[in-house]
Amino acid sequence: MTTPLTSAPFASGVVVYCRAGFESEAAQELDATAAQADVAGFARTERNAGFAEFVLTQQGAPDALLRLLGWSRLIFARQSLAVVGQFKALPREDRLTPLLAALPPGFRVSDVWVETPDSDAAKPLTAFCRSFNNAFVQHLRRSGSLDPASPWRLHALFPSGERCLLALALIDHAAPWPQGIPRLKFPREAPSRSTLKLDEALQVLLSPGERERWFKPGMSAVDLGASPGGWTWQLVRRGLHVTAVDNGPMDDTLMASGLVAHKRDDGFRFQPRQRVDWMVCDMVEQPRRVAARMAEWLAAGWCHRSIFNLKLPMKKRYAEVQQAFDAMRAEVEAAGRGLEIRAKQLYHDREEITVFAQIV
Known part of the structure; x- marks a missing residue:
């Protein structure tokens, strides 16, 4: 170089x-x-x-x-x-x-x-x-x-x-x-425009090789705060079996795929019965609370990898992000694990950033 x-x-x-x-x-x-x-x-x-x-x-x-x-x-x-x-x-x-x-x-x-x-x-x-x-x-x-x-x-x-x-x-x-800016076209079959956030995140935060290895038919995922299913749709189109966690309704066509189990529950309380390949989350909540929930999943070993959004405050946004990441690393390290974080404010994000995290 x-x-x-x-x-x-x-x-x-x-x-x-x-x-x-x-x-x-x-x-x-x-x-x-x-x-x-x-x-x-x-x-x-x-x-x-x-x-x-x-x-x-x-x-x-x-x-x-x-x-x-x-x-x-x-x-x-x-x-x-x-x-x-x-x-x-x-x-x-x-x-x-x-x-x-x-x-x-x-x-x-x-x-x-x-x-x-x-x-x-x-x-x-x-x-x-x-x-x-x-x-x-x-x-x-x-x-x-x-x-x-x-x-x-x-x-x-x-x-x-x-x-x-x-x-x-x-x-x-x-x-x-x-x-x-990766120019993405909104798929008419998707239940909501939020689907573009996860689509862009996969293009920006993961390499082609990682996308190929980590998204294979038959893999498992949990979508916290899933309704109506924009992020779940991206997972289903790649052949993953998804547990969609939300008290709100899911898209009927998406449910007819046979790859989605809808759990009417709170994303901050739900726990999987067994480890899953992916956990994704696009819940509207304070960034530190979401980050703490993501750290809990990773530290407990409930998922291999996660992609989630952090909604940013109006002021001190950069500092808030760093504090959230520091807290995540501390919790995961306390559980005897290491944590890799990649994050980006995507084109389809607004007052938020999208984060990929995995145990290393």
């Missing part, structure tokens, strides 16, 4: 994409990640911009850059990129020339993505980005700067028509979707 990084020592920092309104949380996470990795710099944000930046104060530090580009380790980041140029007043008659000049002669990329932040202010730029992307690709191809073997992908992030952050994705450490 050292070779591709030392070939791009000109990055000035990192930009991460996030949900508009969560720039502060993304910046706090960048600061915390940098502090843990002993990386010198500072985070900065703009309200409702849909992105946050970390500025390196130690220029030409490829190892430091790598420690900040771990997109999959960041909760509030949809994408993580190395910034190589900042442009605040691009001329409308020729935006391309200044961007190309920011790249050193001979530097090659595998592709280029022209994007906007996922914000209301940037949405009118969508058509411009499509046409500009085509022009950018054509120019790079003519100049010999496109190389499918390059470990880098070029990104041009346009918060406005005149402003651009030119950045590089180290492909193995970056999200594989434009804007960091």
Whole structure:
């Protein structure tokens, strides 16, 4: 990994994409990640911009850059990129020339993505980005700067028509979707739109190999707070046998599958009679209470793995998440077990994050 990084020592920092309104949380996470990795710099944000930046104060530090580009380790980041140029007043008659000049002669990329932040202010730029992307690709191809073997992908992030952050994705450490958003289509057969949360969580939090190994027909699952069955539907379509726990009704078509047993019970009291492969949970409750319930299941060995949502408070959201995770780890470790946690604020999440946890 050292070779591709030392070939791009000109990055000035990192930009991460996030949900508009969560720039502060993304910046706090960048600061915390940098502090843990002993990386010198500072985070900065703009309200409702849909992105946050970390500025390196130690220029030409490829190892430091790598420690900040771990997109999959960041909760509030949809994408993580190395910034190589900042442009605040691009001329409308020729935006391309200044961007190309920011790249050193001979530097090659595998592709280029022209994007906007996922914000209301940037949405009118969508058509411009499509046409500009085509022009950018054509120019790079003519100049010999496109190389499918390059470990880098070029990104041009346009918060406005005149402003651009030119950045590089180290492909193995970056999200594989434009804007960091997997575009999912709502299945008409699903009982509720919440089904998209679990679908996205499986795409984002698990690798293809993990999805193949851990979701096989005949496996067992419990869905706490299941009604009307949006998350249960995702499990059933993969052939799992599901115990759906909720005092509310379940979708009739889903129940007719023969793979669902409906238990009218409280998700905070229900206990399985035997260990299950999965426990999933999307209950509306205080995050610490949900986290404590998830920790109880994992510490007791009632499930192998879990995916659940934590609804976030209005203030101190990043701190609340860290406290919830610390409490989970403490309870599981007290039971003589280790705990792996992966978490992400997904595109289909709002004031919440989605978490994968398993005993290790």
